[in-house]
Amino acid sequence: MFKHLSAVPGDPLLALIIAHRNDPNPKKIDLGVGVYKDDNGNTPVLNSVKKAEAILLQQEDSKSYLGINGAPEFATVIQELLLGKESTIIQDKRIFSAQTPGGTGALKVAADFIGANLPNPRIWVSDPTWGNHLPIFRSAGLNIETYPYYDPETNGIRFDDMIATLKAQAKAGDTILLHACCHNPTGVDLSFSQWEAITTLVKEKGMLPLVDAAYQGFGDGLDEDMAGLRHMASIIPNMLICNSFSKNFGIYRERCGGLSIIAETSEEASNAYSIIGLAIRANYSMPPAHGAAVVYTIMNDPDLKAEWTDEVSSMRNRINTLRSKLVEKLASTDVKKDFSFIRAQRGMFSYSGLTLEQVRTLRSEYSIYIADTGRMNIAGITDENIDYLCDAIATVVG
Numbered sequence: 001m002f003k004h005l006s007a008v009p010g011d012p013l014l015a016l017i018i019a020h021r022n023d024p025n026p027k028k029i030d031l032g033v034g035v036y037k038d039d040n041g042n043t044p045v046l047n048s049v050k051k052a053e054a055i056l057l058q059q060e061d062s063k064s065y066l067g068i069n070g071a072p073e074f075a076t077v078i079q080e081l082l083l084g085k086e087s088t089i090i091q092d093k094r095i096f097s098a099q100t101p102g103g104t105g106a107l108k109v110a111a112d113f114i115g116a117n118l119p120n121p122r123i124w125v126s127d128p129t130w131g132n133h134l135p136i137f138r139s140a141g142l143n144i145e146t147y148p149y150y151d152p153e154t155n156g157i158r159f160d161d162m163i164a165t166l167k168a169q170a171k172a173g174d175t176i177l178l179h180a181c182c183h184n185p186t187g188v189d190l191s192f193s194q195w196e197a198i199t200t201l202v203k204e205k206g207m208l209p210l211v212d213a214a215y216q217g218f219g220d221g222l223d224e225d226m227a228g229l230r231h232m233a234s235i236i237p238n239m240l241i242c243n244s245f246s247k248n249f250g251i252y253r254e255r256c257g258g259l260s261i262i263a264e265t266s267e268e269a270s271n272a273y274s275i276i277g278l279a280i281r282a283n284y285s286m287p288p289a290h291g292a293a294v295v296y297t298i299m300n301d302p303d304l305k306a307e308w309t310d311e312v313s314s315m316r317n318r319i320n321t322l323r324s325k326l327v328e329k330l331a332s333t334d335v336k337k338d339f340s341f342i343r344a345q346r347g348m349f350s351y352s353g354l355t356l357e358q359v360r361t362l363r364s365e366y367s368i369y370i371a372d373t374g375r376m377n378i379a380g381i382t383d384e385n386i387d388y389l390c391d392a393i394a395t396v397v398g
Protein backbone atom coordinates (compact mmCIF):
# COMPACT_ATOMS: atom_id res chain seq x y z
CA MET A 1 0.00 0.00 0.00
CA PHE A 2 2.68 2.50 0.94
CA LYS A 3 5.59 1.13 -1.10
CA HIS A 4 5.41 3.97 -3.61
CA LEU A 5 5.94 6.61 -0.91
CA SER A 6 9.38 8.00 -0.18
CA ALA A 7 10.23 10.05 2.89
CA VAL A 8 10.08 13.84 2.63
CA PRO A 9 12.71 16.04 4.28
CA GLY A 10 11.73 17.06 7.82
CA ASP A 11 11.27 20.66 8.94
CA PRO A 12 14.79 22.17 8.94
CA LEU A 13 14.11 24.00 12.22
CA LEU A 14 13.13 20.75 13.96
CA ALA A 15 16.29 19.13 12.58
CA LEU A 16 18.27 22.00 14.07
CA ILE A 17 16.72 21.36 17.50
CA ILE A 18 17.72 17.70 17.33
CA ALA A 19 21.26 18.52 16.17
CA HIS A 20 21.61 20.93 19.12
CA ARG A 21 20.26 18.33 21.54
CA ASN A 22 22.81 15.76 20.35
CA ASP A 23 25.77 18.16 20.39
CA PRO A 24 28.09 17.29 23.35
CA ASN A 25 29.81 20.73 23.37
CA PRO A 26 29.05 22.30 26.81
CA LYS A 27 29.19 25.77 25.20
CA LYS A 28 26.46 24.99 22.64
CA ILE A 29 23.80 27.66 22.09
CA ASP A 30 20.32 27.13 20.61
CA LEU A 31 19.07 30.23 18.78
CA GLY A 32 16.88 28.22 16.41
CA VAL A 33 13.86 27.07 18.40
CA GLY A 34 10.81 29.38 18.36
CA VAL A 35 9.95 29.52 22.06
CA TYR A 36 10.68 32.08 24.75
CA LYS A 37 13.51 31.23 27.13
CA ASP A 38 14.56 32.84 30.40
CA ASP A 39 18.11 33.67 31.47
CA ASN A 40 18.62 30.03 32.54
CA GLY A 41 17.63 28.79 29.09
CA ASN A 42 14.28 27.43 30.33
CA THR A 43 10.79 27.96 28.95
CA PRO A 44 9.02 28.38 32.30
CA VAL A 45 5.35 27.99 33.21
CA LEU A 46 4.20 31.52 34.15
CA ASN A 47 3.24 32.03 37.82
CA SER A 48 -0.16 33.39 36.77
CA VAL A 49 -0.74 30.20 34.75
CA LYS A 50 0.27 27.94 37.67
CA LYS A 51 -2.16 29.78 39.96
CA ALA A 52 -4.99 29.60 37.40
CA GLU A 53 -4.36 25.88 36.98
CA ALA A 54 -4.61 25.37 40.74
CA ILE A 55 -8.00 27.12 40.71
CA LEU A 56 -9.17 25.03 37.76
CA LEU A 57 -8.12 21.80 39.42
CA GLN A 58 -10.55 22.61 42.24
CA GLN A 59 -13.37 24.01 40.11
CA GLU A 60 -13.46 21.91 36.96
CA ASP A 61 -16.56 19.74 37.11
CA SER A 62 -16.85 18.29 33.61
CA LYS A 63 -14.78 17.26 30.64
CA SER A 64 -17.72 17.10 28.28
CA TYR A 65 -17.36 18.64 24.79
CA LEU A 66 -17.11 22.42 24.64
CA GLY A 67 -18.94 23.07 21.38
CA ILE A 68 -17.61 23.95 17.94
CA ASN A 69 -16.61 27.50 18.80
CA GLY A 70 -15.27 26.79 22.28
CA ALA A 71 -16.44 28.46 25.48
CA PRO A 72 -18.77 31.37 24.54
CA GLU A 73 -17.41 33.60 27.32
CA PHE A 74 -13.88 33.15 25.96
CA ALA A 75 -14.79 35.14 22.83
CA THR A 76 -14.90 38.34 24.89
CA VAL A 77 -11.38 37.70 26.21
CA ILE A 78 -10.08 37.32 22.65
CA GLN A 79 -11.88 40.41 21.39
CA GLU A 80 -10.95 42.74 24.25
CA LEU A 81 -7.30 41.75 24.05
CA LEU A 82 -7.15 42.32 20.31
CA LEU A 83 -9.31 45.42 19.92
CA GLY A 84 -9.34 46.95 23.42
CA LYS A 85 -12.23 46.99 25.92
CA GLU A 86 -13.77 50.17 24.51
CA SER A 87 -13.93 49.01 20.90
CA THR A 88 -17.14 50.01 19.11
CA ILE A 89 -16.72 46.95 16.89
CA ILE A 90 -17.30 44.82 20.01
CA GLN A 91 -20.17 47.03 21.22
CA ASP A 92 -21.83 46.85 17.79
CA LYS A 93 -21.39 43.03 17.77
CA ARG A 94 -19.61 43.18 14.42
CA ILE A 95 -17.00 40.68 15.65
CA PHE A 96 -17.44 36.96 16.38
CA SER A 97 -14.62 34.81 17.76
CA ALA A 98 -13.97 31.09 18.05
CA GLN A 99 -11.52 29.40 20.40
CA THR A 100 -9.06 27.41 18.28
CA PRO A 101 -6.20 24.91 18.78
CA GLY A 102 -3.39 27.50 18.73
CA GLY A 103 -2.81 30.19 16.16
CA THR A 104 -2.17 27.42 13.65
CA GLY A 105 -5.70 26.04 14.09
CA ALA A 106 -7.09 29.55 13.55
CA LEU A 107 -5.04 29.99 10.37
CA LYS A 108 -6.14 26.63 8.99
CA VAL A 109 -9.82 27.36 9.59
CA ALA A 110 -9.47 30.90 8.16
CA ALA A 111 -7.75 29.45 5.07
CA ASP A 112 -10.49 26.84 4.58
CA PHE A 113 -13.17 29.51 5.01
CA ILE A 114 -11.51 31.74 2.38
CA GLY A 115 -10.88 28.80 0.06
CA ALA A 116 -14.49 27.61 0.17
CA ASN A 117 -16.29 30.94 0.15
CA LEU A 118 -14.39 33.62 -1.78
CA PRO A 119 -14.31 33.47 -5.58
CA ASN A 120 -10.84 32.70 -7.09
CA PRO A 121 -9.23 32.81 -3.65
CA ARG A 122 -5.83 34.41 -3.68
CA ILE A 123 -3.69 35.48 -0.71
CA TRP A 124 -0.75 37.89 -0.58
CA VAL A 125 1.95 37.10 1.98
CA SER A 126 5.14 38.93 2.90
CA ASP A 127 8.46 37.79 1.47
CA PRO A 128 9.52 36.11 3.72
CA THR A 129 6.81 34.92 6.09
CA TRP A 130 6.41 32.25 8.81
CA GLY A 131 7.28 28.91 7.17
CA ASN A 132 3.98 27.26 8.06
CA HIS A 133 1.82 29.94 6.39
CA LEU A 134 2.54 28.54 2.94
CA PRO A 135 1.54 24.88 3.52
CA ILE A 136 -1.56 25.98 5.45
CA PHE A 137 -2.79 28.24 2.64
CA ARG A 138 -1.77 25.76 -0.04
CA SER A 139 -3.69 22.97 1.67
CA ALA A 140 -6.85 25.10 1.52
CA GLY A 141 -6.42 25.59 -2.24
CA LEU A 142 -5.50 29.29 -2.06
CA ASN A 143 -3.28 30.80 -4.73
CA ILE A 144 -0.35 32.35 -2.95
CA GLU A 145 1.38 35.55 -4.10
CA THR A 146 4.18 37.33 -2.28
CA TYR A 147 4.66 41.05 -1.77
CA PRO A 148 8.18 42.46 -1.21
CA TYR A 149 8.87 42.93 2.50
CA TYR A 150 12.34 42.43 3.94
CA ASP A 151 15.28 44.32 2.46
CA PRO A 152 18.61 42.58 3.17
CA GLU A 153 20.49 45.70 2.03
CA THR A 154 18.99 48.01 4.66
CA ASN A 155 17.66 45.36 7.08
CA GLY A 156 14.40 47.30 6.87
CA ILE A 157 11.22 47.02 4.78
CA ARG A 158 11.01 47.45 0.99
CA PHE A 159 7.94 49.51 1.65
CA ASP A 160 7.77 51.38 -1.67
CA ASP A 161 8.11 48.06 -3.54
CA MET A 162 5.49 46.46 -1.32
CA ILE A 163 2.98 49.22 -2.07
CA ALA A 164 3.87 49.35 -5.79
CA THR A 165 3.44 45.56 -6.19
CA LEU A 166 0.08 45.50 -4.45
CA LYS A 167 -1.10 48.60 -6.35
CA ALA A 168 -0.20 47.03 -9.66
CA GLN A 169 -1.24 43.43 -9.09
CA ALA A 170 -3.72 42.98 -6.23
CA LYS A 171 -7.37 42.61 -7.15
CA ALA A 172 -10.64 43.26 -5.34
CA GLY A 173 -11.45 40.25 -3.18
CA ASP A 174 -7.81 39.20 -2.71
CA THR A 175 -6.75 38.49 0.86
CA ILE A 176 -3.65 40.13 2.33
CA LEU A 177 -1.87 38.50 5.26
CA LEU A 178 -0.24 40.95 7.68
CA HIS A 179 1.69 40.18 10.87
CA ALA A 180 0.20 42.33 13.66
CA CYS A 181 3.60 42.73 15.34
CA CYS A 182 6.93 40.94 15.90
CA HIS A 183 7.18 39.75 12.29
CA ASN A 184 8.30 36.13 12.10
CA PRO A 185 10.96 35.48 10.81
CA THR A 186 12.50 38.95 10.33
CA GLY A 187 11.64 40.91 13.49
CA VAL A 188 11.04 43.93 11.24
CA ASP A 189 7.63 45.51 11.85
CA LEU A 190 5.54 48.02 9.92
CA SER A 191 5.51 51.48 11.48
CA PHE A 192 2.15 53.04 12.34
CA SER A 193 2.32 55.35 9.31
CA GLN A 194 3.01 52.31 7.12
CA TRP A 195 -0.09 50.60 8.58
CA GLU A 196 -2.02 53.76 7.68
CA ALA A 197 -0.75 53.67 4.09
CA ILE A 198 -1.54 49.95 3.70
CA THR A 199 -4.99 50.50 5.17
CA THR A 200 -5.68 53.15 2.53
CA LEU A 201 -4.50 50.80 -0.21
CA VAL A 202 -6.48 47.81 1.11
CA LYS A 203 -9.58 50.00 1.18
CA GLU A 204 -9.03 51.34 -2.35
CA LYS A 205 -8.49 47.85 -3.67
CA GLY A 206 -11.32 46.16 -1.77
CA MET A 207 -9.03 43.51 -0.27
CA LEU A 208 -9.69 41.36 2.80
CA PRO A 209 -7.06 41.70 5.56
CA LEU A 210 -6.10 38.53 7.45
CA VAL A 211 -4.04 39.60 10.44
CA ASP A 212 -1.85 37.08 12.27
CA ALA A 213 -1.32 38.16 15.89
CA ALA A 214 0.96 35.51 17.41
CA TYR A 215 3.14 37.72 19.63
CA GLN A 216 0.89 40.31 21.29
CA GLY A 217 2.85 41.89 24.13
CA PHE A 218 6.29 40.82 22.94
CA GLY A 219 7.01 44.00 20.94
CA ASP A 220 6.21 47.29 22.69
CA GLY A 221 3.21 46.43 24.91
CA LEU A 222 -0.13 44.61 24.86
CA ASP A 223 -2.03 47.61 23.45
CA GLU A 224 0.87 49.17 21.54
CA ASP A 225 1.39 45.97 19.53
CA MET A 226 -2.20 46.08 18.29
CA ALA A 227 -2.14 49.75 17.19
CA GLY A 228 -1.79 48.96 13.47
CA LEU A 229 -4.45 46.23 13.54
CA ARG A 230 -6.84 48.48 15.48
CA HIS A 231 -6.35 51.33 13.02
CA MET A 232 -7.04 49.01 10.11
CA ALA A 233 -10.14 47.56 11.80
CA SER A 234 -11.47 51.11 12.32
CA ILE A 235 -11.34 51.79 8.56
CA ILE A 236 -11.78 48.44 6.78
CA PRO A 237 -15.21 46.89 7.37
CA ASN A 238 -14.20 43.23 6.94
CA MET A 239 -11.30 41.43 8.58
CA LEU A 240 -10.14 38.05 9.80
CA ILE A 241 -7.80 37.88 12.81
CA CYS A 242 -5.92 34.74 13.88
CA ASN A 243 -4.34 35.05 17.30
CA SER A 244 -2.21 32.76 19.42
CA PHE A 245 -1.94 32.53 23.21
CA SER A 246 1.02 30.16 22.94
CA LYS A 247 3.72 32.79 23.45
CA ASN A 248 2.18 35.50 25.61
CA PHE A 249 0.78 32.96 28.12
CA GLY A 250 3.65 30.50 27.60
CA ILE A 251 1.09 27.70 26.99
CA TYR A 252 2.57 26.39 23.74
CA ARG A 253 1.57 22.75 24.19
CA GLU A 254 -1.97 23.50 25.37
CA ARG A 255 -2.85 24.67 21.84
CA CYS A 256 -4.87 27.80 22.44
CA GLY A 257 -5.72 30.59 20.03
CA GLY A 258 -8.62 32.41 18.45
CA LEU A 259 -10.17 33.12 15.08
CA SER A 260 -12.16 36.33 14.84
CA ILE A 261 -14.26 37.61 11.98
CA ILE A 262 -15.35 41.23 11.60
CA ALA A 263 -17.97 42.26 9.03
CA GLU A 264 -19.87 45.40 8.07
CA THR A 265 -22.93 44.49 10.11
CA SER A 266 -23.60 42.16 13.01
CA GLU A 267 -25.87 40.04 10.83
CA GLU A 268 -23.23 39.65 8.13
CA ALA A 269 -20.61 38.70 10.72
CA SER A 270 -22.96 36.21 12.34
CA ASN A 271 -23.76 34.56 8.98
CA ALA A 272 -20.10 34.24 8.03
CA TYR A 273 -19.29 32.94 11.51
CA SER A 274 -21.84 30.15 11.11
CA ILE A 275 -19.97 29.07 7.96
CA ILE A 276 -16.67 29.19 9.83
CA GLY A 277 -18.27 26.60 12.13
CA LEU A 278 -18.45 24.20 9.19
CA ALA A 279 -14.69 24.51 8.60
CA ILE A 280 -14.02 23.89 12.30
CA ARG A 281 -16.28 20.84 12.36
CA ALA A 282 -14.48 19.35 9.36
CA ASN A 283 -11.02 20.00 10.80
CA TYR A 284 -11.05 19.06 14.49
CA SER A 285 -14.72 19.23 15.47
CA MET A 286 -14.14 21.10 18.74
CA PRO A 287 -11.18 22.82 20.38
CA PRO A 288 -9.26 21.60 23.45
CA ALA A 289 -10.40 23.22 26.70
CA HIS A 290 -7.51 23.61 29.11
CA GLY A 291 -5.49 26.48 27.59
CA ALA A 292 -8.54 28.68 27.10
CA ALA A 293 -9.78 27.91 30.62
CA VAL A 294 -6.41 29.08 31.97
CA VAL A 295 -6.46 32.28 29.90
CA TYR A 296 -10.08 32.98 30.87
CA THR A 297 -9.37 32.43 34.58
CA ILE A 298 -6.42 34.82 34.47
CA MET A 299 -8.20 37.54 32.52
CA ASN A 300 -11.22 37.47 34.84
CA ASP A 301 -9.29 37.74 38.11
CA PRO A 302 -7.85 41.25 38.60
CA ASP A 303 -4.85 40.01 40.65
CA LEU A 304 -3.97 37.23 38.21
CA LYS A 305 -4.43 39.58 35.28
CA ALA A 306 -2.05 42.10 36.86
CA GLU A 307 0.49 39.36 37.55
CA TRP A 308 0.23 38.08 33.96
CA THR A 309 0.61 41.62 32.56
CA ASP A 310 3.82 41.96 34.61
CA GLU A 311 5.07 38.59 33.39
CA VAL A 312 4.47 39.58 29.75
CA SER A 313 6.34 42.85 30.43
CA SER A 314 9.31 40.99 31.86
CA MET A 315 9.49 38.63 28.87
CA ARG A 316 9.31 41.63 26.54
CA ASN A 317 11.84 43.67 28.52
CA ARG A 318 14.26 40.75 28.63
CA ILE A 319 14.13 40.38 24.84
CA ASN A 320 14.51 44.12 24.19
CA THR A 321 17.36 44.41 26.70
CA LEU A 322 19.09 41.45 25.04
CA ARG A 323 18.82 43.20 21.68
CA SER A 324 20.63 46.24 23.08
CA LYS A 325 23.25 44.11 24.86
CA LEU A 326 23.91 42.10 21.70
CA VAL A 327 24.37 45.26 19.61
CA GLU A 328 26.68 46.83 22.23
CA LYS A 329 28.80 43.70 22.72
CA LEU A 330 29.14 43.13 18.96
CA ALA A 331 30.19 46.78 18.52
CA SER A 332 32.83 46.34 21.24
CA THR A 333 34.48 43.54 19.24
CA ASP A 334 36.41 44.46 16.10
CA VAL A 335 33.69 43.06 13.83
CA LYS A 336 33.39 45.07 10.62
CA LYS A 337 29.61 44.71 10.16
CA ASP A 338 27.20 47.18 11.75
CA PHE A 339 24.60 45.17 13.71
CA SER A 340 22.79 48.17 15.20
CA PHE A 341 19.63 47.35 13.17
CA ILE A 342 18.98 44.44 15.59
CA ARG A 343 17.99 46.97 18.27
CA ALA A 344 15.08 48.30 16.19
CA GLN A 345 13.63 44.85 15.44
CA ARG A 346 10.80 43.53 17.63
CA GLY A 347 9.74 40.17 19.07
CA MET A 348 11.76 37.04 19.63
CA PHE A 349 13.19 36.81 16.14
CA SER A 350 15.90 38.65 14.32
CA TYR A 351 17.08 38.37 10.76
CA SER A 352 20.71 38.75 11.76
CA GLY A 353 22.16 39.46 8.33
CA LEU A 354 24.49 36.42 8.74
CA THR A 355 25.07 34.55 5.49
CA LEU A 356 24.41 30.82 5.03
CA GLU A 357 28.15 30.18 5.08
CA GLN A 358 28.57 32.13 8.34
CA VAL A 359 25.61 30.31 9.91
CA ARG A 360 27.09 26.93 8.93
CA THR A 361 30.53 27.84 10.34
CA LEU A 362 28.97 29.02 13.60
CA ARG A 363 27.22 25.64 13.80
CA SER A 364 30.15 23.40 12.89
CA GLU A 365 32.93 25.22 14.72
CA TYR A 366 31.19 26.88 17.68
CA SER A 367 28.05 24.76 18.24
CA ILE A 368 25.91 27.87 17.81
CA TYR A 369 22.62 26.87 16.19
CA ILE A 370 20.97 29.52 14.00
CA ALA A 371 18.48 28.85 11.16
CA ASP A 372 19.94 28.75 7.64
CA THR A 373 18.13 32.00 6.82
CA GLY A 374 20.13 33.76 9.55
CA ARG A 375 17.05 33.98 11.78
CA MET A 376 18.07 34.03 15.46
CA ASN A 377 15.82 33.58 18.47
CA ILE A 378 17.05 36.46 20.64
CA ALA A 379 15.47 34.84 23.74
CA GLY A 380 18.04 32.02 23.47
CA ILE A 381 20.79 34.45 24.50
CA THR A 382 21.77 34.53 28.20
CA ASP A 383 24.22 36.57 30.31
CA GLU A 384 26.33 33.45 30.40
CA ASN A 385 26.55 32.80 26.64
CA ILE A 386 26.47 36.30 25.17
CA ASP A 387 30.26 36.87 25.22
CA TYR A 388 30.97 33.49 23.60
CA LEU A 389 28.30 34.23 20.97
CA CYS A 390 29.60 37.74 20.13
CA ASP A 391 33.23 36.60 19.92
CA ALA A 392 32.24 33.73 17.60
CA ILE A 393 30.15 36.03 15.36
CA ALA A 394 33.02 38.55 15.24
CA THR A 395 35.50 35.84 14.23
CA VAL A 396 33.23 34.34 11.58
CA VAL A 397 32.06 37.66 10.09
CA GLY A 398 35.57 39.15 10.24
Ligand code: PLP
Residues within 6 Å of the ligand: 034, 101, 102, 103, 104, 105, 130, 179, 184, 212, 214, 244, 245, 246, 252, 255, 256, 257
Ligand atom coordinates in the same frame (compact mmCIF):
# COMPACT_ATOMS: atom_id res chain seq x y z
N1 PLP B 1 1.76 32.70 13.39
C1 PLP B 1 3.06 32.98 13.54
C2 PLP B 1 3.63 34.15 12.81
C3 PLP B 1 3.88 32.19 14.35
O1 PLP B 1 5.16 32.48 14.48
C4 PLP B 1 3.30 31.08 15.02
C5 PLP B 1 4.12 30.19 15.86
O2 PLP B 1 5.30 30.14 15.80
C6 PLP B 1 1.95 30.83 14.84
C7 PLP B 1 1.20 31.66 14.02
C8 PLP B 1 1.25 29.63 15.46
O3 PLP B 1 1.24 29.61 16.79
P1 PLP B 1 0.64 28.36 17.61
O4 PLP B 1 1.81 27.68 18.20
O5 PLP B 1 -0.26 28.99 18.61
O6 PLP B 1 -0.09 27.50 16.67
